[in-house]
């Protein structure tokens with residue numbers, strides 16, 4: 001793993017489309033991947049993430065668009081000629097081969113000489129810390145170990161692009177965190193260009209240099225984790241990025257970047273993300289942790305809502321509170337203060353933390 | 364808690380014995396096996412044992428092994444072993460080998476799959492007699508095949524029925540559907556993502572078949588081979604109808620039939636049947652020994 005992988009400068013995904021009969025799983029995806037980047041494809045189950053990955057790997061033919069790598073067209077190449085490494089959701093380890101032979105399979109397919117093969121396999125096994133298990137068969141390994149074999153098998157070839165399809169979704173929570181760090185460490189030390197598919201926003205934010213949020217086969221937003229987290233382009237992305245509160249409101253007035261919106265018993269100022277005109281139906285998106293408790297009978301009630309606490313969950317330093325607004329809508333709040341069911345609370349949220357989106361673009 | 368303490372403790376000895384037995388799978392549900400066991404004893408074990416002891420009581424005397432000595436000293440009887448193997452082994456091999464590529468092509472989902480599968484499996488329902496009749500129609504001296512050959516300028520009609528070839532064709536036609544269905548189900552049990560993984564690792568179609576699919580399929584192919592071999596080895600009707608039952612296709616089942624029901628030497632007939640079973644078991648044992656050297660675990664991707 002000493003030498004860097006065969007790098008490309010740019011890989012263009014140009015209006016790539018894939019349909020299964022009448023269902024369109026991927027509608028015109030555009031993305032440019034730079035060499036060395038870690039890209040996360042994020043979206044709920046069924047939004048076309050695996051389809052996109054399989055199209056990249058060559059396992060699914062495209063029904064439209066093209067893929068070029070440094071100007072060379074590659075979407076007509078079969079998977080074995082593209083040479084991209086792939087880590088499958090179910091690992092897809094060869095059950096009749098030992099760990100060593102699994103990892104060495106790609107090298108032996110490429111007719112790499114025996115000494116070279118052994119050296120590189122040894123190195124890869126060491127990298128994923130499986131030295132004691134190299135002669136075991138996949139069935140004798142734990143989930144985490146199988147995962148490491150799958151990763152080692154894909155990266156031992158030093159492929160120009162590594163594709164990972166929800167590689168951590170079959171692991172339990174603590175192992176998932178550990179492997180996440182491992183994957184990030186491998187990426188940093190090897191510099192392999194990676195496309196990583198996940199439905200877990202936390203995973204995507206933690207790992208990726210750039211996020212691609214998908215919905216029903218359509219790209220919603222592409223950006224850095226900070227960008228997508230702080231400035232989601234629509235209510236759908238916001239919902240995915242932890243804006244759990246989506247209040248149904250109407251735009252009352254617009255003032256530059258900001259707007260004032262009103263709902264039943266609610267009046268808030270916020271950022272007008274989609275430049276809605278006044279009178280438009282909208283949603284006001286707020287994160288649970290952006291609410292702060294206002295002391296009773298405070299002088300100013302600017303940008304506040306009042307709600308009745310219904311359920312309080314203890315989460316260590318914080319409490320997760322579910323409260324109800326006068327309109328009957330539910331409000332998710334995280335707070336350090338001790339609250340009890342039945343309390344009426346006044347909650348303030350800073351103007352820049354209220355994002356106003358067009359209605360109907362969520363879910 | 365107190366309520367359970369007040370109850371008299373169950374007899375410890377008995378409970379633990381029951382528990383230990385249950386751990387080894389011995390419990391009352393075992394009684395469900397009784398009908399099956401009776402069935403096996405009455406319909407299988409008893410006739411075999413009866414035949415076995417009958418074979419050691421030759422009609423014309425000559426000690427307990429008289430029948431077996433007679434079988435091996437009479438070339439007409441002795442050669443049936445070779446004749447039957449010469450039919451059964453190639454037939455089983457052809458069926459297995461032919462079913463691999465066809466099952467391979469048909470394992471995915473596509474339109475018309477059911478129709479094609481049905482067409483391939485229909486010969487099962489035909490039975491050997493219809494198959495034999497069809498073969499004579501097609502391949503006989505005056506059959507379509509030879510008529511086409513004659514019009515194409517071939518001098519002599521080719522003999523394809525009433526000899527070795529006729530029986531082999533019939534065995535392939537009737538045995539193939541079984542081999543195909545078995546192979547298809549073994550193949551469907553192999554996780555398709557294994558082949559995809561191999562493809563992303565640079566394996567060509569041929570390499571994927573050779574290094575992934577075939578090794579995982581081989582144990583199933585061994586079983587398929589055994590089953591079609593047993594079917595072919597006990598060939599009887601087609602050996603008579605499309606074969607040459609007193610010569611090239613004088614198979615063991617015909618020999619057993621003739622000795623028992625034409626010559627009324629039940630004892631010798633039983634001996635032939637015992638030898639037939641022995642040869643089959645020997646072949647199956649060989650195949651299973653080979654199979655034991657293969658990987659036989661799960662064929663899913665998770666190992």
Ligand SMILES: Nc1ncnc2c1ncn2[C@@H]1O[C@H](COP(=O)(O)OP(=O)(O)O)[C@@H](O)[C@H]1O
Pocket residue numbers: 020023024025043044045046047048049050051052
């Ligand atoms: N082989 C297939 N045949 C038909 N429809 C498919 C097939 N694979 C995926 N789809 C459909 O395409 C959509 C996207 O699937 P997929 O890419 O697997 O989603 P994800 O990986 O994001 O969960 C889904 O609606 C799914 O039903």
Ligand SMILES: [Mg+2]
Pocket residue numbers: 049050051165
């Ligand atoms: Mg998926």
